[in-house]
Amino acid sequence: MKTIHNLKEMQEYIAFQRAEGKTVGLVPTMGALHEGHLSLIHAAGKENDRVVVSIFVNPTQFGANEDFDQYPRDLKTDSELAEKAGADIIFNPEARDMYPADISTSIRMGSIAEGLCGRYRPGHFDGVAIVVNKLFNLVNPHRAYFGQKDAQQVQVIRQMVQDLNMEVEIVSCPIVRESDGLAMSSRNVYLSEDERVSARLLNQALEEGRTFIQKGCRDPGELRQLIQKLLQSDPRLQVQYIEIVHPSTLQPLQLLQKPVMIALAVHIGKTRLIDNIIIEE
Ligand code: AMP
Secondary structure, eight states: OEEEOOHHHHHHHHHHHHHTTOOEEEEEEOSOOOHHHHHHHHHHHHHOSEEEEEEOOOGGGSOTTSSTTTSOOOHHHHHHHHHHHTOSEEEOOOHHHHSOTTOOOOOOOOGGGTSHHHHHSTTHHHHHHHHHHHHHHHHOOSEEEEEGGGHHHHHHHHHHHHHTTOOOEEEEEOOOBOTTSOBOOGGGGGOOHHHHHHTHHHHHHHHHHHHHHHTTOOOHHHHHHHHHHHHHTSTTEEEEEEEEEOTTTOOBOSSOOSSEEEEEEEEETTEEEEEEEEEOO
16 A cells, blocks of 8 residues: 655546556545544445545634644554555645645535534535545545545535536445444544443434334424433533434425434534434335
């Protein structure tokens, strides 16, 4: 496996691979790799001749009071994990090259970025969109792999690809969870032992929600209340939002008609966690 830091070198490598008729899969990450990321690398390896894993803690998607400085960074461990999972290239650009001082272009995502996390993280998805757009231009992949864990991110990227006529297939992969149901996240390392125990409630509440729908509940308001009550039963949890939406449009549902996505964001101490489930038709 090879590590590329230089932007031009990345483009030249891909131009060569494409000229040889190879297909390319891209897995964009911010590093601190776990089984969730590795599942994307596995999926990319099954469908493409070459797999590029980008590792870049993207400054433009962090708000002023968010955890950009504390975000875990360990390129050596990440490289070992990515290689074992089947990566051919680690692309690890420098922030000063991705965002030179004279950069002037920005992207403003519209309504798809307004609800859910977008409401509480202004500018976040604009930052995601510009970095993913740049990564697509640098890596020119046939396919790019994203986790359903960040459900709104997947839809924002799909919207951008459609709006800008980009020629890349977006593949969304299922959420990988710990044995007690907690969705894997690079931010789980921030949790204390007690907080880690409390964090199980997120998935438990979502599963209760699923059961409620399966039993025939039609009222999103009732469903939200049920989940809120469950989460509030633990004083360590502070609910930011619980939304019941259509999984593609992310529009709130007036009636619980499948497919349904239940998405939530919760603070546990200083850590913000998100999770979701989709109840299919
Ligand atoms: P991040 O490094 O957090 O930006 O995540 C990189 C990619 O991995 C994103 O597409 C995430 O949605 C995906 N990802 C993160 N956690 C998980 C998980 N538990 N299961 C599946 N995909 C995940």
